[in-house]
Every structure is written in structure tokens, then in C-alpha cells.
Amino acid sequence: MTRPPARYRIITASLLTVAALYFLVPVYWLVVSATKNSADLFGTFGFWFSDPHPVDYLTAVLAYDHGIYARWFANSLCYAGIGAVCATLLSAAAGYALAKFPFRGREAVFNMVLAGVLIPGTALALPLYFLFSSMGLSNTYWAVLIPSMVSPFGVYLCRIYAAAAVPDSLLEAARIDGAGEARIFGGIGLRLMTPALVTVFLFQFVHIWNNYFLPLVMLSDSDLYPIQLGLTSWTGYADRQPVLYQYTVGGAFLSVVPLMVLMTVLQRYWRTGLTEGSVKA
Amino acid sequence: MSRPAPAARKRTRKDTAGRPRRARRTEARNARAAAAFVLPFLALFGLCFLAPLGYALHQSLQKTERTGPLGLGREHEAFAGFAHYAQALSDDRFLTGFGRVLLFGAVQIPLMIVLATALALLLESASARGIAFFRTAFFLPYGVPGVIASILWGFLYVPGISPLVKIAESVGWHVDFLSRGTVLWSLANIVTWQFTGYNMLVLIAQLKAVPGELYEAARIDGANAWQVARHVKLPLIRPALVLTGVFSIIGTLQLFAEPMVLRPLASSIDSGFTPNLHAYSEAFVGNNPHVAAAEAVLLALVACVLSFGFLRLAGGRAEGRG
Numbered sequence: 001m002t003r004p005p006a007r008y009r010i011i012t013a014s015l016l017t018v019a020a021l022y023f024l025v026p027v028y029w030l031v032v033s034a035t036k037n038s039a040d041l042f043g044t045f046g047f048w049f050s051d052p053h054p055v056d057y058l059t060a061v062l063a064y065d066h067g068i069y070a071r072w073f074a075n076s077l078c079y080a081g082i083g084a085v086c087a088t089l090l091s092a093a094a095g096y097a098l099a100k101f102p103f104r105g106r107e108a109v110f111n112m113v114l115a116g117v118l119i120p121g122t123a124l125a126l127p128l129y130f131l132f133s134s135m136g137l138s139n140t141y142w143a144v145l146i147p148s149m150v151s152p153f154g155v156y157l158c159r160i161y162a163a164a165a166v167p168d169s170l171l172e173a174a175r176i177d178g179a180g181e182a183r184i185f186g187g188i189g190l191r192l193m194t195p196a197l198v199t200v201f202l203f204q205f206v207h208i209w210n211n212y213f214l215p216l217v218m219l220s221d222s223d224l225y226p227i228q229l230g231l232t233s234w235t236g237y238a239d240r241q242p243v244l245y246q247y248t249v250g251g252a253f254l255s256v257v258p259l260m261v262l263m264t265v266l267q268r269y270w271r272t273g274l275t276e277g278s279v280k281a
Numbered sequence: 282m283s284r285p286a287p288a289a290r291k292r293t294r295k296d297t298a299g300r301p302r303r304a305r306r307t308e309a310r311n312a313r314a315a316a317a318f319v320l321p322f323l324a325l326f327g328l329c330f331l332a333p334l335g336y337a338l339h340q341s342l343q344k345t346e347r348t349g350p351l352g353l354g355r356e357h358e359a360f361a362g363f364a365h366y367a368q369a370l371s372d373d374r375f376l377t378g379f380g381r382v383l384l385f386g387a388v389q390i391p392l393m394i395v396l397a398t399a400l401a402l403l404l405e406s407a408s409a410r411g412i413a414f415f416r417t418a419f420f421l422p423y424g425v426p427g428v429i430a431s432i433l434w435g436f437l438y439v440p441g442i443s444p445l446v447k448i449a450e451s452v453g454w455h456v457d458f459l460s461r462g463t464v465l466w467s468l469a470n471i472v473t474w475q476f477t478g479y480n481m482l483v484l485i486a487q488l489k490a491v492p493g494e495l496y497e498a499a500r501i502d503g504a505n506a507w508q509v510a511r512h513v514k515l516p517l518i519r520p521a522l523v524l525t526g527v528f529s530i531i532g533t534l535q536l537f538a539e540p541m542v543l544r545p546l547a548s549s550i551d552s553g554f555t556p557n558l559h560a561y562s563e564a565f566v567g568n569n570p571h572v573a574a575a576e577a578v579l580l581a582l583v584a585c586v587l588s589f590g591f592l593r594l595a596g597g598r599a600e601g602r603g
Contacts, residue, residue, distance in 0.1 A: 008506065012403050016411075019400055020418040023478065026433050027421060029444065033436070046436075046444030090322040097318035101311045109319065116330050118527070118588045122535040122557050123581035126564055126573055127337035128329060147329045155322060181314040210426035212538040213557070217565075228428040232542060235432065239545075249436070252429045263424035264417050267482075 027260075034058065034253035038246040061250040069251055071223060072230035076209060076255075078141075079226055083148030084205040088197050091151050095158020095196075096189045100166060110159065116152030122213045129217045143218035144226070148208045154200040161196035162189065202266060209259070227255045334581065341365050341575035365575035374553030375576065379583070381465060382555050386533035389469040394525055396473070397480035398518075402510050404481075405488050416485075419478035427475065431542035434471045439546055459547035468539045476532070480525045487521035488514060523595045527588045534584045537561070556580050 025047075033041060035052035044050040062069055098110055128147060132138045137146075166189055174184045190197070212228050219225060222233060231251050238244040344361035369375050400419060404412055422430065437443050438458035449456045458467045491514070499509045537557040544550045552562040556576060564573035 012406060016400075016403055016415045019396075020415055023419050023422055023474065026430075026437060026474070027425075029437060030433055042442050045447065046442065090325065093318040094322035097315040101315035101318075103308075103312045103315045106315075109323070113326070115585070116326065118531060118585050119330065119334075119581050120531050120535045120584045122537055123577045123584065124330060124333050126560055126577045127333035127340070129564075130340060130570060130574065131333050131336045146325065150322070150325045150329045152326065152330070181310075181317070185318065206424070210428075212426070212428050212541075213535075213561075217561070228426050228538075231432065232428055235542070235545065248432060252432055256425055256429055259424040260421055263421060267417060267420060 027256075030249065030253050030256065033249045036246070036249075038243050041246055041249065057246065058250050058254060061247045061254065064247055068222070068230065069227075069247075069254070072225050072227045073255065075224060076226040076228075079144050079148060079215075080205045080208040083145055083208045084201050086149040087151040087154055087204045088201045090149060091154030091158045091200050092190060092193055092197055093185065094155045095160075096162045096166070096185060096193065098155070098159045099162035100168070100171065100189075110156075113152045113155045117156060121211075125214045125217050128214075132218065138218050139220050139224065141224060144215050144224075147214060148204070148211075151200060151204050151207075154204060157200055158193060158196055162193055165196075166192045227251070231255070334578075337574040337577050340571055341578050344571055361571065365571045366579070368572055369575045369579060372553075372559075374551070375556060375559050378553045378556045378559050382533060382536055385465055385469055385536065386530060388466075389472060390526065390529045390533060392469075393473045393477050393529065394480060394522065397477045397525070398484055398515075398522070400477070401481045401484040401488060401518075402514060405485060405514075406506060406510075416482075419481055421478065422475045423479040425475065427471075427538040428542055430471050430475050431539045434467070434474070435543055435546050438467055438543075459543070459549065461549040464543070464547050464549045468536070468543065471539050472532075472536075476529070480529075483521050483525055484518050487518045491517045519595075523592065526591055526595065530588050530591055531584055534580060534587070 029046055032047060032049055035049060035054040035057065036044065037053070037057060040050045094113075098106060098113075124147075129138060129143075132143050137143050170188055171184055174188060179187070209226075210228070211226075212232075215224075215226050215229050219229065222230065225233065231248055234244045234248045234251065238248065342361055342363070342365070343358045344364065345356050346359045347356055404416060425433070437445050440446050440457070443458075446456060446458070457463060495513055495517075496509055499513050504512065535557060536555045540550050540554045540558055544554075552566065553559040557580065560573045560576040560580065563569045563576060567573075
């Protein structure tokens, strides 16, 4: 391949650098600000350090209100982790069946799932709250966990992937060998669908972790809050208690760092699995 | 949907050919196995998607009445017809909120997708150096939840604390990111910041699926980098563009966390700023669940109509089938 002219390379590099500045500057601001106390947060220039004590300040975030921050973090992990694992398994089973078992009403079920992809989650959250509160489920872990286990997009992706990646002949061979359907699914189906499952898990994990509306609507007990909800409750009190501004910034920093590391490490999977939905049409 | 007919005919022919029992047994086994695999999902799907929609529909058509002297007696539910829908649709703030979100989407979605496409094409062009670094840098904001992104940008918007405002003022430019006229676009910036990199990755993945010979052939035919991008790459990533478009439309209609977090900072954001915010305050502040239910139904309806409409318009209907 011929090398493009130098002029072209310089333009490309500068455009990419400008874009990188746009995406990284807020993150940089967060890193700098997490090392400041309340007074410096307001009094000093935001893009430079001033008397940094990151460890002291972040410990203070963790200690505040009997360590409520750690509790929120654990809640978030629990909602996103358990929710995403269950959603992935349920989607895998449903997608596998929709791809591999011709049965009456199959297309109707699939179309219903597709419609589910197009319904905005927040339009469902309010009715879901009314429904759950009439069942006595609101303001419990279940109120956030149960809806997190359903991923129509996951089913859609698993069906497309299973149709392409799980050969019928292999399933037939296993059946002739006398294996039960559950064993075939667990031993062959799940294994061949692994790339799609990783994608569904990551999607759902990030989706649940970032979800704000559902927990806001469902939960009133701050012990059940995920991290986002906890941090906004701090900003709500910050007018009366200015130190909470500092804790909000520190808490945001602490919650964002692990996710960013995860994003960087898992980027590869996103790129490979992400577009199954649109490529394998 | 015309497929089952020939299949059924084939089966009857097989039946007469002497293998009826086996075919029927296979079918029954299929149905049993399929049910076992699909039902757990369908049960939860019913509980979390169908039931709330049905409940919202039901609730939006009901009203709470009190009987007895002075209306202080027992509460009971009565049929209200479309009164709550009429109330929602005649509420100026609700309609303004809808208009605002549509305007937001009409500007922000094309901007973001053009930016994502440009970045994807730049990164995929052979001349880009440090591709891994740039790709990661662009994608990072996707890992920042909407609430945290809004808190972050909120600090960067508020005059007393924002280094951006300070820098602008030092060169004599007085900006107010949170004024009535600009706040919508400050929100658009937060959403663009978060999701451009994600959309870019979707497009890159699709670009990678395009066989390299195609580019070579175009180059040999004398096409320059711009022409290859315009006439070869863009048409090929069309399905991914449609996908990102649909997800952006759905996302825009749900706009909630960003305005909710910026509300305490910006007096220009009221409780009806977006349809979602309006429904939320009807339900929890106005204590008016029936109207909130009607608004949730309207929101879901508009989202479905818009995303289906877009899919049709983009000719992407076939993409949905596996």
C-alpha cells in the first residue's frame, strides 16, 4: 500500500488530537479535582493541582456517614453483576431456542422481543414502579434486580449469533449419541456462543451500572442505592453541607476509575462482538 | 410469514411416505425443548415489559373517585376514558418538553453520528498513528455513567468553579452554559461526549468486516482516500449507521438523568423540561399517577413510531431478521 502524503498525515493526526482533548479534558479535570479539598475546589484553577492530598480526601469519602459509599458501590456491583449474569443466561437460552428449534409461534415471539428492544426503558420504569409497589416489591433489591435480568437485545443478538455459529449437524450428532437437550445446550450451544455471551454480559453490565431512572423510581431507602443515586443524593445536600461537593467529586472519581480500566481492557471484545447485530443480517 | 405453508405441506407428504410418527415426535420434542429454553425469559419479559405496559394502559384509563359527603368517603377506581390523555396532550409544558427533545434529537443525533463516522474513518485510514491510544481515549467516556458525566460537566459549566468559563473570560468571552437559550445544547454536549466513541466503535467493527480487496480495487481504479470513504466505505457501513441511529433516537426520548442532575445548577431547567421529567414529577411530586401513566404510554408510542419510521426510511427493515 502506498503511503499517503505527509500533508494528509499531519491533518489526520491533528484532527485526532483535537478530538482526544475533547474526550479526555473532563476526565483530567476529575483526576485533578479529586486531589483537592472543598476550598481549593472552588478557589483554585480547575485544570491544575493545588496542595494535593488524594489519599486523605478519598479516605474521607469512604469514611463519611459510616462508610455508606462502600455500601453503594457494593450495591451497584451486586445489581450489575447478578443482573447481567442472569440476563446473559436467559438470553442465551431463549436466543438458542429461537434459532435452533422450529416451533409454532416462533416468529411471533421474536417480533415481540424486537418490539421490546424499541421500547425505551424509562417509559416502562414508571408503570413498573406502580406494578411493583402494588405487589409490595418496590424499595427492595428485587425491584432493581428483576428488571435488570431481562434483555431483549441480548435475545436478539443470541438468536442471530446461534443461527450462524451453532451448526445443526453438531446438535443432531449429539442427539444421536443420546445427549439430552439441556446437556447439548450447556456443552455445545453455550460454548459456541461464548463471544456473543461476552458481548451481552458487557452490554447489560454497563447498562445496569449506568441506569439511574429505575433505581430512582424504585428505591427510597438509601441503604439500597446504587452509586449513581447515592452521589446525586449527596449533591442534593451539598448546599447545606459544602464538604459534600468535595465528596461527590471524590466519589465520582472512585467509581469511574475501575470502569475506565475495565473499558480499556475489554475494548477488544466490544469491537469484535458489538456489531454482530448489524453485520450478520 | 409465508414460510410455514410450504413446510406444512412437505410434512404431510412425509407423513404419507410412512414416517408420520417420527416427524410428529420430533415436532413435539422440539416444542417441549423450545418451551423449556424460552419460557424463563418470556416469564420475566412478561413481568417487566408486557405487564407494565398493560398496567399503564389500564391505569391511564382509570380515575380515582371518592364517594360520600364532601368527597371524603372511600376511594374507588372508575373508568375515565381518554381524559388523562387529553389532559397530557393539552398540557403546554408536556408538549413543549416533547418539542424540545425532538429538536435536541434532530440536532444532536446527526452531529454525533457524523462525528463518530469521521473519527472511525480517520482511525481506519492508513495514515493514523497511535490508533490504539486514540481509540481508547474516544471510547473512555462511554464508561462514565450519565449521572457522573452530568456531575462532571456540571462543574465545568458552573461559573464560580469552571476552568472553561475562566479561560473564556480571560480572553474576553463571556459564556453562560446554563442560560435558557444554551442549556439544551450544553446537555447535547454531555450526550455527544458520552456516546460518540461508542458509536465510533460500532462503525469501526463494521468497517473491519469489509474485505480489504474492495479498497485495493478502488485505489487501483484511481480513487483517492476521500473517494474511497465516500463511495465504498460509507455505503458499506450503512447497516451500522442505521443501528446507531435507532439506538440514538430511543436514547434521546429517554433524556432524564442529564437534565435532572443539572436542574439544581440551572434555573432554566424546569420540572417539565423533557417528557420523562414531566411524567416523573406528575407521578411523585404532583401525585397524579394516572396522568403519569398516560404520559409513559405516549412516550413509548412516540419512541416506537419514530424508530420504526426511521428503520423504514433508512431501508433497514431487512436488517432486523436473523
